[in-house]
Amino acid sequence: MALWRCNIRVSWRTQCLSLLMHGALILLILISPWPVNYSLIWLVLVTLVVFECIRSQKRIASRKGELRLLAERRIEWQGEEWLIVKKAWMLRFGVLLSLQQANGKKRCKLWLASDALSHGEWRHLYQQLLYPQVTFDEDK
Structure with a gap:
């Protein structure tokens, strides 16, 4: 019983919070001063955060x-x-x-x-x- x-x-607040946090992290990576020879690392970091954001949204939707x-x-x-x-x-x-x-x-x-x-x-x-x-x- x-x-x-x-x-x-699906919680829309949790989805929005996740998007805001990942967006802030991407913005921080984008506006940080990077030396020219670090552009590959910069690109990899942005890509990882974008894929983690997508993964997070899928996980939230599965709950x-x-x-x-x-x-x-x-x-x-x-x-x-x-x-x-x-x-x-x-x-x-x-x-x-x-x-x-x-x-x-x-x-x-x-x-x-x-x-x-x-x-x-x-x-x-x-x-x-x-x-x-x-x-x-x-x-x-």
């Missing part, structure tokens, strides 16, 4: 789909079951979850931005992570 469930959308918070610090996401291995790092505009696959093979960090969820879903997730395992026993 899921304690919480939501369909996560969508149904997410279910299960009992005992478990999450089902993208068809796999994950364990929350560390306490969630919670800010008012996002939550960082440190996850490990249930079979122990793979680890990842999942950033859930508040704009990727509806306001009610965000509040409920935040509450579930802040006060874990608060359940009401109907038998008593």
